[in-house]
Structures are given as structure tokens and as C-alpha cells.
Amino acid sequence: MSVRLAASLTLGLVAVAALGAAATYAWAVRNQSVATLDWIDSRFARPVATLPPVRRSYGDDPQQIVAVYRPAGVANPPLVIFIHGGGxxxxxxxxYGFVARAFAQGGYATALVGYRLGDAGRFPAMLEDSAAAVRWLLDHASELGVSTETLxxxxxxxxxxxxxxxALDRQWLGREGVPDDIVKGVAALAGPYDFYPWDSDYSRxxxxxxxxxxxxxxxxxxxxxxPPLLLVTGDADETVRPRNSQVLAARQAELGARAEIRVLPGFSHAxxxxxxxxxxxxxxxEIDAVMTFFDSIALNPASAAVQAAVS
Structure with missing residues (x-):
């Protein structure tokens, strides 16, 4: 790379950073280019490298795919299954490789999961696909070099x-023959959990x-x-209102389950x-909250049951 090109790239990255997270993500979505955010992230070194991803299909549809990233130098790391957004x-x-690279810093492997979208992905197809991907990953964990002991x-x-x-509705994983207790925890970011009557064109x-x-x-x-839930939301989220996380966290706690909520000041949906x-x-x-939650489970597998019992 020439000095001029390197300088231009550096200036470009600085300019992108100056836009701020929300503006960058909004631009990426508007241009159907979340991949741009991933590319930007990949230009920055991280202390823990990730091995090249292993990409596989778990079904016949082109969107039924997984991409598995492992942190370099970590044998049989615990697995996080991350499911992308997009309405x-x-x-x-x-x-979404940047998500896997972020989780790798804590020693976690990440399986990025795709699922049918649009008309083909209408309820309950998105849940059937997500459950099928979990089943496939459990069946292939050994050859992928990951641990699902604390999935x-x-x-x-x-x-x-x-x-x-x-995690909540047992039927989806149950239909795939996945043991009821296989999921040890969920870190959910800006999700809709109580949105009927339908609150957007996407949900309709x-x-x-x-x-x-x-x-x-x-x-x-x-x-x-x-399983324990960590529900992360931003108080500036106008796409999926923080109320979704607040009411679910409150209901889970009322029932005696472990449910943590992080409402991050100034964070938008993006x-x-x-x-x-x-x-x-x-x-x-955000990343510290997620890593602390993961570690509380993966470094102490008994903690989920104990904490639920004393809630």
C-alpha cells in the first residue's frame, strides 16, 4: 500500500469515527451495507486475533448459514450463538464479523446465524431456522473446535x-430435540419482546x-x-423502545428468574x-456488561441455577 493511500485510508477512518456510531450505522443500513461497519472494524487491530471463519449451511435455503469464528490460541472455547437483526x-x-471479533476478546467463539427472511421468514420460520441452527451447531461442535457445555x-x-x-418458549428447541437446559444464558441487545399491537411495518x-x-x-x-437474561437497551432507542426490555426484565424477576437490564444513556438502536x-x-x-454476564456463566456454570434459586 502506498503512503498516500494509507494516509487517505487513515483519514477516512477518522472521518467515519467522527460521524459517531448512530450516524455510521444509519448510513450503513440506508445503503444496505452493514458490511461497511464490519470492514471498518477489521482495519483496527485487537489484542486477540480470530481465526478465519468456518462457513457452513444448515439447510437448503441460501440464508440458512452459519459462520463460526474462534479466538486464536484458545482451545475448545465456549460458544456464543449470535443472531443478526434487520427487521x-x-x-x-x-x-457481522465485528461482533465475533469483539466476543473473541473474552475468549469466546461465536457462531453468526442466518435465517430465512421476508415472506419466507414470516413467523414462525425465523424461530424454526434459529432452532435448527442451534441443533446443527451442537451436532458439529467437536469438528468446529468449540465447546457447547455453557452454550x-x-x-x-x-x-x-x-x-x-x-430461551423462553421451549417448543422451538424442543422440536429439534435440543435438551431443555442447553442454553445457559442470553445477552439480548435492543430486542422487541412485547410489541403487540404491531408497532412497525417490520412487525406487521x-x-x-x-x-x-x-x-x-x-x-x-x-x-x-x-436461563439468565441480560437485556441491553438504549434510552435513545426510538426503533425498539426500552420499555420492551424493562417489562420483560421486570416480569422475569417477578417470577424468580435471573434477569438483568442495562439501559445505556445516549445509546440509540444503532x-x-x-x-x-x-x-x-x-x-x-455495553461490551463490558456483556462480557461480565458471559463470564458469570461460562466461568461458573453452576451460577445460573444458584442465582435463580436465591432471587
């Missing part, structure tokens, strides 16, 4: 919905034709014996994703 209409695991779920926006529904498109709307709502499946990427992760509030 159940768009998105791809290929664009963790995560996701952003629509993906957070998918992850939380898998994905759920509007279902005969019993209550069956689509995570809040309806709150239970005291659920911010709860972009602050996982460099250079925006200089604000450590």
Missing part, C-alpha cells in the same frame, strides 16, 4: 427477539398474518426457570450494535 427482512452473517445466545434487534424466544410483515398474536410475544412465555465495533468500542459500557 426479519434483511441481514447476513457475513456482515450462550445473543442477538441484536430482530435477532435478539429470536434468541429470547428460543413478519407476524401480522398469525392467528394468535400472543404466541408471537416473548413476554407471554416469561418463566421463573428460564448504538447498541455499533459500540461492539472499533473504533466505537472506546465506550466500554
Amino acid at each position: 426479519w427482512q434483511n441481514g447476513s452473517p457475513a456482515d 450462550l445466545l445473543s442477538g441484536h434487534s430482530a435477532g435478539a427477539y429470536n434468541a429470547v424466544m428460543l 410483515a413478519a407476524f401480522g398474518g398469525w392467528s394468535d398474536p400472543r404466541q408471537t410475544q416473548p413476554i407471554a412465555f416469561a418463566r421463573g426457570d428460564a 448504538g447498541t450494535l455499533t459500540h461492539l465495533a472499533r473504533p466505537f468500542d472506546r465506550d466500554r459500557r
Whole structure:
């Protein structure tokens, strides 16, 4: 790379950083280029490198894919399954490598999960696919070099919905023959959990034709014996209002489950994703909360049951 090109690239990255996380993400979504955010992140070195991802299909649809990232130098790392957002209409695991690189800093492998979108992905297809991906990853964990002993779920926006529904409504993983206690915790970022009557064109498109709307709502499946939840939201989120996380956390706590909530001042809907990427992760509030939550489970597998019992 020439000195001039390197200087131009550096100036470009500085300019992007100056836009701020929300503006950058908004631009990326508007231009159907979350991949741009991933590219920016990849230009910045991290202390822990990630091995090249392993990409596989778990079904016949082109969107039924997983991309598995492992931290270099870590044998058999615990696995986080991350499900992307996009209003159940768009998105791809290929664009979210920055999430895997962020989680790798804590020693976690990450499987980025895709699922059918648009008309093909209407409820309950997005949950059927997410559960099928979990089943596939469990079956192939050994060859992928990851541990599912303390399996963790995560996701952003629509993906957070998918992850939380898998944890709360037993039927989806149950249909795939996945043991009820396999999911040890869920870190859900800016997800919708109590949004009926439908609150957006996205939710109407994905759920509007279902005969019993209550069956689509995570809040309806709150239970005291659920896996621990970390619900992260921003007080400036106008896309998925913080109320979604607040009411679910309150209901889970009322039932005796472990449910933590982090309402981050100044974070928009976009911010709860972009602050996982460099250079925006200089604000450590979100990533530190997620890593602390993961570690509380993965470093002490018995903690979930103990903490639920004493809640």
C-alpha cells in the first residue's frame, strides 16, 4: 500500500469515527451495507486475533448459514450463538464479523446465524431456522473446535427477539430435540419482546398474518426457570423502545428468574450494535456488561441455577 493511500485510508477512518456510531450505522443500513461497519472494524487491530471463519449451511435455503469464528490460541472455547437483526427482512452473517471479533476478546467463539427472511421468514420460520441452527451447531461442535457445555445466545434487534424466544418458549428447541437446559444464558441487545399491537411495518410483515398474536410475544412465555437474561437497551432507542426490555426484565424477576437490564444513556438502536465495533468500542459500557454476564456463566456454570434459586 502506498503512503498516500494509507494516509487517505487513515483519514477516512477518522472521518467515519467522527460521524459517531448512530450516524455510521444509519448510513450503513440506508445503503444496505452493514458490511461497511464490519470492514471498518477489521482495519483496527485487537489484542486477540480470530481465526478465519468456518462457513457452513444448515439447510437448503441460501440464508440458512452459519459462520463460526474462534479466538486464536484458545482451545475448545465456549460458544456464543449470535443472531443478526434487520427487521426479519434483511441481514447476513457475513456482515457481522465485528461482533465475533469483539466476543473473541473474552475468549469466546461465536457462531453468526442466518435465517430465512421476508415472506419466507414470516413467523414462525425465523424461530424454526434459529432452532435448527442451534441443533446443527451442537451436532458439529467437536469438528468446529468449540465447546457447547455453557452454550450462550445473543442477538441484536430482530435477532435478539429470536434468541429470547428460543430461551423462553421451549417448543422451538424442543422440536429439534435440543435438551431443555442447553442454553445457559442470553445477552439480548435492543430486542422487541412485547410489541403487540404491531408497532412497525417490520412487525406487521413478519407476524401480522398469525392467528394468535400472543404466541408471537416473548413476554407471554416469561418463566421463573428460564436461563439468565441480560437485556441491553438504549434510552435513545426510538426503533425498539426500552420499555420492551424493562417489562420483560421486570416480569422475569417477578417470577424468580435471573434477569438483568442495562439501559445505556445516549445509546440509540444503532448504538447498541455499533459500540461492539472499533473504533466505537472506546465506550466500554455495553461490551463490558456483556462480557461480565458471559463470564458469570461460562466461568461458573453452576451460577445460573444458584442465582435463580436465591432471587
